[in-house]
Amino acid sequence: xxxxxxxxxxxxxxxxxxxxxxxxxxxxxxxxxxxxxxxxxxxxxxxxxxxxxxxxxxxxxxxxxxxxxxxxxxxxxxxxxxxxxxxxxxxxxxxxxxxxxxxxxxxxxxxxxxxxxxxxxxxxxxxxxxxxxxxxxxxxxxxxxxxxxxxxxxxxxxxxxxxxxxxxxxxxxxxxxxxxxxxxxxxxxxxxxxxxxxxxxxxxxxxxxxxxxxxxxxxxxxxxxxxxxxxxxxxxxxxxxxxxxxxxxxxxxxxxxxxxxxxxxxxxxxxxxxxxxxxxxxxxxxxxxxxxxxxxxxxxxxxxxxxxxxxxxxxxxxxxxxxxxxxxxxxxxxxxxxxxxxxxxxxxxxxxxxxxxxxxxxxxxxxxxxxxxxxxxxxxxxxxxxxxxxxxxxxxxxxxxxxxxxxxxxxxxxx
Ligand code: LLP
Numbered sequence: 001x002x003x004x005x006x007x008x009x010x011x012x013x014x015x016x017x018x019x020x021x022x023x024x025x026x027x028x029x030x031x032x033x034x035x036x037x038x039x040x041x042x043x044x045x046x047x048x049x050x051x052x053x054x055x056x057x058x059x060x061x062x063x064x065x066x067x068x069x070x071x072x073x074x075x076x077x078x079x080x081x082x083x084x085x086x087x088x089x090x091x092x093x094x095x096x097x098x099x100x101x102x103x104x105x106x107x108x109x110x111x112x113x114x115x116x117x118x119x120x121x122x123x124x125x126x127x128x129x130x131x132x133x134x135x136x137x138x139x140x141x142x143x144x145x146x147x148x149x150x151x152x153x154x155x156x157x158x159x160x161x162x163x164x165x166x167x168x169x170x171x172x173x174x175x176x177x178x179x180x181x182x183x184x185x186x187x188x189x190x191x192x193x194x195x196x197x198x199x200x201x202x203x204x205x206x207x208x209x210x211x212x213x214x215x216x217x218x219x220x221x222x223x224x225x226x227x228x229x230x231x232x233x234x235x236x237x238x239x240x241x242x243x244x245x246x247x248x249x250x251x252x253x254x255x256x257x258x259x260x261x262x263x264x265x266x267x268x269x270x271x272x273x274x275x276x277x278x279x280x281x282x283x284x285x286x287x288x289x290x291x292x293x294x295x296x297x298x299x300x301x302x303x304x305x306x307x308x309x310x311x312x313x314x315x316x317x318x319x320x321x322x323x324x325x326x327x328x329x330x331x332x333x334x335x336x337x338x339x340x341x342x343x344x345x346x347x348x349x350x351x352x353x354x355x356x357x358x359x360x361x362x363x364x365x366x367x368x369x370x371x372x373x374x375x376x377x378x379x380x381x382x383x384x385x386x387x388x389x390x391x392x393x394x395x396x397x398x399x400x401x402x403x404x405x406x407x408x409x410x411x412x413x414x415x
Contacts, residue, residue, distance in 0.1 A: 002037070002282055003037075003040075004034035004036055004037035004040075004282075004283065005034065005037075005285060005364070005366065007328065010327060010328050010329055010330075011326060011327050011328075012324055012325075012326045012327075012328075012364055014032050014033075014034050014285070014390040015034050015035075015036055015390045015391070015392055015393075016390075016392055016393040017390045017393065017394075017395055019032060019285070019287055019326045019362065019364060020326050020327060020362060022287065022388055022390075022395060023287050023289065023326065023362040025395070026386045026388055026397060026401075027386065027401065028287050028288050028289040028305050028306070028362065028385075029286060029287060029288045029305055029306035029310045029385040029386075030286070030287045030385055030386045030387070030388060030401075031284055031285070031286050031287075031368065031369075031372060031373050031385055031386070031387045031388065032284065032285050032286075032287060032387075032388045032389075032390060033063075033065075033068065033280075033283050033284040033369055033387070033388070033389045033390065033398075034283050034284070034389075034390050035071065035389055035390065035391040035392075036391070036392070037282060037283035037284075037369075038068060038071055038072070038279065038280060038283045038369075039071060039075065041253070041278060041279045041280075041282075041283065042056065042058075042071075042072055042075050042077065042279055043075070044253040044254065045253055045257065045273070045275060045278075045279070046075070046076075047254075048253055048254045048256075048257030048258065049257050049260075049261070049271065049273070051261060052261060052264065052271055053268075053270045053271065054270060054271040054272070054273070055078045055099060055121075055234075055270060055271075055272045055273075056076075056077050056078065056272075056273055056275065057077070057078040057079050057080040057099065057100070057101050057236075057272055057273065057274045058072045058077045058078070058079050058080065058274075058275065058276065058279055059079075059080045059239045059274050059275060059276030059277075060079050060080065060081050060082075060086040060089065060090060060276075061082055061086065061276060061371075061374055062276030062277055062279070062280045062281070062369075062370040062371060062374060063276075063280040063284070063369060063370055063371075063372070063373060063374050064086060064089050064374055065373065065387055065398055065399055066089060066092060066093040066398070067093075067389055067396070067398035068280065068389075068398075069089060069090055069093035069094075069095055070093040070094050070095075072095075072279070073090075073093055073094045073095040073096070074094070077095070077099070078095075078096070078099030078100060078101065078121065078272070079095050079099065079100050079101075080100075080101050080103055080239065080274035080276075081100055081101070081102050081103070082102070082103050082104035083104065083111060084108075084110065084111035084114045084115070087100060087102070087111075087114055087115055087118060087120070088114075091118065097115075097118035097119045097120050097121075098119060098120070098121055099121055100115070100118070100120040100121055101120070101121055101122045101123075101124055101148075101198070101236060101272065101274070102115050102120055102122070102123050102124060103124040103126075103150065103198070103200065103274070104124075104126070105126045105127065105130075105171055105172060107123070107130060107134075109133060109137050112133070112134055112137045112138075112145075113137055113141065116137065116138055116141055116143045116145060117141070120146075121146065122146045122147065122148050122195055122196055122198075122234070122236075123145055123146065123147050123148070124147075124148050124149075124150045124198040124236065125147050125148065125149050125150065125174075125186075126149075126150045126172060126173055126174065127174065128174075128178075128182055128185075131147070131149075131182065131185070131186055131189070131192070134147065134191075134192065135189045135190065135191045135192050136191075138191035138192065139190060139191040143191065144191055144192065144193050145191060145192050145193070146192075146193050146195040146196075147186060147192050147193065147194055147195065147196075148194075148195060148196035148197050148198040148232075148234070148236060149174050149179055149182060149183060149186065149197060149198065150172065150173040150174060150198045150199060150200065151173055151174055151176060151179045151197060151198065151199050151217070151218060151221060152168065152170065152172060152173030152174060152175055152176060152199070153176060153199050153201065153213070153214040153217040153218060154168045154175075154176055154217075155201055155210050155213040155214045155217070156210065157201045157202030157203075157205045157210045157240065158205070158206075158207065158210060159202045159203060159204050159205050159206075159240075159242070160204065160317050160319075162316070162317055165200060165201060165202045165203075172200070173199065173200075176217065176221075179221055180221065180224055180225070183225055183230055184228070184230075187230050194230055194232070195232065195233045195234060196232050196233055196234040196235060196236055196269075196272070197218055197221060197222055197225075197232055197234075197235055197236065198218075198236035198237075198238065198272075199214050199215075199217075199218050199236070199237060199238050200237075200238025200239060200240060200274060201214045201238065201240060202240050203239070203240050203242075203276070203277060204240070204242040204243070204277060205240045205241060205242050205250075206242040206248050206249065206250040206251075207250075207251070208251050208255065208256055208259045211237065211240070211241075211256065211259065211260065212259055212260075212263055214237070214238075215237055215260060215263040215264070216263065218235065218237070219235070219263065219264070219267070222235060222267075222269070232269050233269060233270060234269050234270040234271070234272050235264065235267070235269045235270070235271055235272070236271075236272035236273070236274065237260060237271065237272070237273055238273070238274050239273065239274035239275045239276050239277070239278075240275075241253070241256050241275055241277070241278040242277070242278070243277055243278055243281040243282050243367060243370075244282070244367075245319070245320050245321060245322065245366075245367045246320045246322065253278060260273070276370055276371075277370040277371065279370075280369040280370040281367050281368075281369050281370035281371075282366075282367050282369060283369040284367075284368050284369025284370070284372060285364040285365060285366055285367075285368055285369075286306055286310060286311050286321075286364070286365040286368040286372055286385070287306075287326070287362055287363070287364055287365075288304040288305050288306035288310075288349075288362070288363050288365065289304065289305050289360065289361070289362050289363075290302050290303070290304050290305075290357055290358070290359050290360060290361050290362075290363065291303050291304060291305055291341070291359065292359055293336075293357070293358065293359055295334075299335075299337050300334050300335060300336045300337065301336060301337050301338075301339055302336040302337070302338045302339070302355065302357060302363075303339055303340070303341065304338060304339070304340060304349065304363060305340075305341070306340055306349065306365070306385070307340025307341055307342040307347050307349075307379075307380070307382065308340055308342050308344065308346060308347040308348075308349075308379070309340075309342060309376055309377045309378065309379040309380060309382050309384075310340070310372075310373075310376050310382070310384070310385050311349060311365060311368055311372050311376070312371075312375045312376065312377070313371060313372070313375070314348055314349050314350065315344075315346040315347060315348065316375075320350075321349065321350065321365045321366055321367055321368060322365075322366040322367065323338055323349065323350045323353050323355065323363050323364070323365055323366070324363065324364045324366060325355060325356065325357055325361055325362075325363055325364075326361070326362040326363065326364055327361065327362070328356070329356065330356060330357075330358070330361070331356040331357055331358050331361075332356055333354050333355060333356040334354070334355070334356075335352045335353065335354055335355075336350075336352075336353050336354075336355050336357070337350070337351055337352065337353075338350040338351075338353055338355075338363070341380070342379060342380050342382075343380065349365060350365075373385065373387060373399075378402075378407055381404065381407060381408075383401055383402035383403055383404055383406070383407060384401070384402045385401060386399060386400060386401040387399035
């Protein structure tokens with residue numbers, strides 16, 4: 001819980017609005033975001049990086065709802081995208097193409113064309129083969145593609161292996177030792193212009209030291225490039241700053257940013273960062289209603305109307321999300337397995353949670369603003385949840401609940 005999600009008279013609120021009210025009005029499962037929380041996280045980043053030329057490129061994958069992209073765009077954000085689809089969302093939301101960096105190991109030629117046509121800031125190139133394809137595509141279009149190489153600094157981000165990306169054995173980025181020769185080749189390619197360097201070592205990182213270790217390796221490479229007259233306009237240090245889900249104590253945005261500024265002292269290149277989770281994670285909750293309680297000999301189950309398809313993180317990473325009753329202190333507390341209706345044993349949202357609840361009560365899965373809705377699926381033909389944005393006392397539906405008809409609209413029965 002934080003300044004934006006808290007209890008008033010035993011009812012959980014988002015800003016000034018009761019989450020009980022939102023569950024009634026919009027139904028469940030329903031994602032609820034706080035505009036003030038999103039904006040305050042972004043502002044904290046901006047203020048901390050203000051001493052130097054910088055660009056905050058929000059990692060769209062964390063939560064790509066147009067309303068969220070639009071809020072950040074209006075605050076001056078750039079965007080880190082990983083697909084042509086994300087680029088189209090950014091443009092639809094009023095984001096500026098000139099502030100977009102394009103990451104990802106598998107950019108297709110059509111996605112490159114889309115991004116070149118839009119005029120993005122930079123392609124973060126992740127392999128020699130991708131670099132060759134980009135040069136060819138840009139040449140065919142009579143354009144010059146701005147490029148960074150995403151370097152793999154081989155540092156341990158000390159996070160979950162599925163979201164650790166900066167180790168030698170990872171599929172991401174260009175091996176540190178190969179970066180210099182590849183930069184030399186890039187500098188000689190007719191349709192590429194080397195503009196920067198990039199790294200991203202993983203996600204939900206709760207210490208500053210891996211970021212600094214990575215930055216130092218990237219900067220050492222930038223120095224070697226400068227010695228060969230390959231001068232970089234920007235240094236992109238990726239995203240990855242963790243949030244508090246349970247009892248983690250990640251660095252404050254200001255401390256993380258300060259450490260980056262210290263590492264970059266004396267350099268004029270623009271600093272780019274690609275934060276996702278830290279901007280959106282604690283700005284959203286997922287509301288779900290309890291369908292049934294099942295009290296057993298060994299375990300008690302709270303069977304709720306949200307499931308692994310709505311919030312995949314517990315099933316996929318064994319991730320922890322705090323679970324709060326929207327109305328508290330109403331029933332005697334017991335320990336519950338909080339589970340969804342999907343036919344998989346992995347379909348759980350929380351283990352052994354102490355809750356005083358009854359069927360019909362609404363629960364809030366906290367810290368669900370990042371990688372919640374964006375990773376949701378339609379497994380078990382479950383329409384995806386509604387999304388709502390609270391702004392002070394106002395509530396806006398920012399994505400309607402899907403209908404079943406939408407789910408099979410593209411399907412055909414054969415004759
Ligand atoms: N830049 C690049 C190139 C990335 O791949 C990512 C995230 C980010 C920036 C943003 O990272 P953040 O600041 O959000 O940590 N689904 C996982 C997280 C996957 C992160 C993938 N890359 C989860 O739910 O924990």
